[in-house]
Every structure is written in C-alpha cells, then in structure tokens.
Amino acid sequence: MQFLRVVFAVAQKDLRSELRARELLPALAQFVVLALVIANFAFDLDLVSGPRLSPGILWLVLVFAGLVAFGRAFAAEKESGSLEAMLLTPAGPAAIFAGKALASAALLVACEAVLLPAMAVFLGSPISATVVVTVLVATAGMASLGSLFAALAAQTRARDLLLPVLALPIWVPFVVVGGKAVQVAMSGQSLAALPLSSQPLIVMADFDILFLVVASLAARFVLDD
Amino acid sequence: MRSLRSSAPDPNLAHLDTNSLAADRRIRAEDRRLNALTALALASMLAAAGMIFLYAPQDALQGPVQRVFYLHVNSAIAAYVCFAMVVGGGAAYLWKESVRGDRLARAAATVGLVFTTNAFVMGMIWAKPIWNWDPSKTWDARVTSTAVLWVVYAGYLLVRRFATPGRPAMRLAAVVGIVGFVDVPVVHFSVQWWRTLHPGRVIDAPGGPALPPEMLLAFMVTMVAVLLLAGTLVAIRYRIEARRDQLEERAVAAQLELAASHGPR
Numbered sequence: 001m002q003f004l005r006v007v008f009a010v011a012q013k014d015l016r017s018e019l020r021a022r023e024l025l026p027a028l029a030q031f032v033v034l035a036l037v038i039a040n041f042a043f044d045l046d047l048v049s050g051p052r053l054s055p056g057i058l059w060l061v062l063v064f065a066g067l068v069a070f071g072r073a074f075a076a077e078k079e080s081g082s083l084e085a086m087l088l089t090p091a092g093p094a095a096i097f098a099g100k101a102l103a104s105a106a107l108l109v110a111c112e113a114v115l116l117p118a119m120a121v122f123l124g125s126p127i128s129a130t131v132v133v134t135v136l137v138a139t140a141g142m143a144s145l146g147s148l149f150a151a152l153a154a155q156t157r158a159r160d161l162l163l164p165v166l167a168l169p170i171w172v173p174f175v176v177v178g179g180k181a182v183q184v185a186m187s188g189q190s191l192a193a194l195p196l197s198s199q200p201l202i203v204m205a206d207f208d209i210l211f212l213v214v215a216s217l218a219a220r221f222v223l224d225d
Numbered sequence: 226m227r228s229l230r231s232s233a234p235d236p237n238l239a240h241l242d243t244n245s246l247a248a249d250r251r252i253r254a255e256d257r258r259l260n261a262l263t264a265l266a267l268a269s270m271l272a273a274a275g276m277i278f279l280y281a282p283q284d285a286l287q288g289p290v291q292r293v294f295y296l297h298v299n300s301a302i303a304a305y306v307c308f309a310m311v312v313g314g315g316a317a318y319l320w321k322e323s324v325r326g327d328r329l330a331r332a333a334a335t336v337g338l339v340f341t342t343n344a345f346v347m348g349m350i351w352a353k354p355i356w357n358w359d360p361s362k363t364w365d366a367r368v369t370s371t372a373v374l375w376v377v378y379a380g381y382l383l384v385r386r387f388a389t390p391g392r393p394a395m396r397l398a399a400v401v402g403i404v405g406f407v408d409v410p411v412v413h414f415s416v417q418w419w420r421t422l423h424p425g426r427v428i429d430a431p432g433g434p435a436l437p438p439e440m441l442l443a444f445m446v447t448m449v450a451v452l453l454l455a456g457t458l459v460a461i462r463y464r465i466e467a468r469r470d471q472l473e474e475r476a477v478a479a480q481l482e483l484a485a486s487h488g489p490r
Binding site for chain 2: 145148149152155156157158161162165166168169170172173176177203207210214215218221222
C-alpha cells in the first residue's frame, strides 16, 4: 500500500508539473504530426499504399516519440538535481522509478491519442479497437524498459546518444509482436484467427509482466548510488 | 619520503607491487601460463582446421560452402558463453560488489562481440549462395536475436565509456549486461513465432544429431578449439584490465603519499 502511494504521488507530481509547464506534450504532439508529414512525402503515399504502410509508420513514430518522452522524464530530474532529493526521502528507489515510468507511460498514451486519429485523417489508416488495445499493451512494456534505460542514460555523459542505442534493441519484441498484431488488425482480419499459442496480445502481456519484474528489480541498482 | 619501491611495502598495497623479486616471479609465471594457453588454443584451432577441410565429408547438396557451418555455429556458441560470463560477472558485482566479477564481464564483453561479429560474417558468406540475400530470409529469429545481442553489448561497452568511471560505470554496465541478456530469448521467440526460416535444430535435434558422424566429430573438435580460443582471449583481456586497474590504483596511492609527505606534520 505504502509502495503504491509513493508510486502515485511521484506520477502525480510529474503529470502536474507537465500540466503546469506544458512543455513536453505540445512538443511531442507536434513531433508526431511532423513525422507523419515526413512519412507522407518519403513514401509518396496514396489511397493504396497509405493503409498498407500504416503499421510500419505507426511503430516508427511510436518508438521515436517514446524515446523522447522517457528520455525527458529523467533528464529533467537530473538537470534540476531533484532525483537525488527524491532518493534522500524514505521512499524506495523502486517506487520512485515505478512512479516516473507510470507518468511517462501516461504521456506516451496522450501522444498516441494524437497519433492514431492523425493517422486515420492523414494516411487513411483503418484504426480499430484492436489497434488501440495493441498499442496500449505495448506501451506498458516499452515504458518499464524505456524508463529503466532512461534513468541509466541520464547518469552518463551522453544520455541523448545512449538511450536510443540501449532502448531500441530491447524494444524489438514489442515491435515484432505488436507490428504483426497491427498488420493483421489493419488488414481487416480478426486476431482470433491466429492460433492460441501466438495470440499477440497475450504474448505481449506476458512480455509486459516479465519486463515489469526485471525493471523493478534493476531499478534499485540504477537509481541507488 | 616513502615510495612504492621501498623494501618494506605497505601490506594493503602488496597487490600493486610490480618491482620486487616476488612480483617479478609472479608476473613471469602468469606470462608462462598465458603463453601455454595461447599455444594450446592455436594448436587446437589448427587441428580443427584439419578436421574441417580434410576429415569432414563434403555436403552433397551445398558443396564446399557448407564447411562454413563449423566455425559459424561454434563462433555463435562461444559468443553466447562470453555473454553468459558478462551476466555472471555483472551479477557478482551487483550482489557482492566484486570488482573481479566486473573485470571478467568487461573482458568477456569485448571477446563476445568479436565472436558475434565472426558468426555474422561467416553466416553472410554461407547465406549468399544458399539464401541469396533475400531480405525476408535474412531477418529470421536467430539472425535478429543475434543482431540484438550484438547491439546490446556494443551498448554495454558504450555505457562503460560514457558513465562516470569506477563504481557507477560498473553498476550501470552490469544492469545493461543482465537486462540485455534477458531480452535475447524474448526476441528469439517473438521472431520465431511470427516470422522465421533458419534451419531447425541440427546438433541437438530430437532423436539424435541430424549429421553424419564424421561431421559431428569435426563439429565437436571445432567447438573445443573455439571455446579454448575464446577462453584464452578472455584471459588475456582480463589481464589487461587488471593491469589497467592496478595502474589507476597506483596513481591514487602515489598521490595520497605525495599529499601525506607534503601535508602538515
């Protein structure tokens, strides 16, 4: 209970400061829309290729928006020296880490709330409930690992360089499985047609649990000096 | 002024001593052991080459290019063994603050990267005539997970370079080494279940190895040779890293001594 209270307090603090400063979210929303503009001209999209290339564009934009969202969460703390201050409180490092991961996941979800409708409008992507659920399930796992490596990279000299190098390969499972799920959903098929052993949502939920456990075990070593 | 060369060295700094007769003997013994290990590794690699090119039969379907198999698969195995050492060393550091564990991890990460690269290059040579560079085939489960492995441990070395030297670098690198290793089977299975192609299990195939006994013997000899080579390289890197740590410790000790001799009495 105490653990959860700390988690929510930290997450609330992050979201409140974002709400007051309005720094990250407008920039991320703009980034997402601009990425779609680039995709539009880079792939020369039309009515046929738009929906066909949508799954790939979705994951590319999501992954890079995630890097920015998770990176900023810890970089900002590091710049103001407030991470050390939080670690001096009796709150455990794992709870602080979970709170920050939760807040950055919420930011990425807000980002997705811009991305998915924008894709439907600009690229004509068929966005269904399955696509939304897939993206949300992937966000949970990406947030736990992304925040872990963001916290780690923030303590080095080259955090902006190191975070993509560390996080992108680790996210590959989510892009592989989520990419397949979005492809199936966008081509109008139902995920239920896939065999039970390779149900993307179930497998990704398993990954979420695994990485949540790994990240919360490792958080102590990343945050504690 | 007392110096590190004094005849009665500080017992706490005994391991930094490189000038006394005893230290000289110790270093010479280390040299001999490493030289013997290197000679053994080289001899067994030569024996393996003989087995691969002279003893093992030619593959009926693929021809001579199939002989890449022996080094390709065994390089990958050696790389996995090295990265397992990175995980073990990192865990030893996180658990017991063992600097030796960290040193082993440092040594094994570099060697593991070399063997992963080797497995890749051999794989490309083999894949060119057999798969013909079809992109849908080159990104199968084993290639993808090995590529992820390569990038993760390249990142591991980058973390070491960019983190504050000393304990912070050891701590952060250990986390990267362990979490990265956990990710590899996940990548492997996710690709295997959704898009794949690599040959199935050959050596540990259910119902006995799917290889003629001559090929299996050549494979096993090569495995021993490659693992010996990897072990030798790790031992050499470990020694280099130990020397580097000693040098740093000595610099600190010398500075402390200098400060003490100039400080107030």
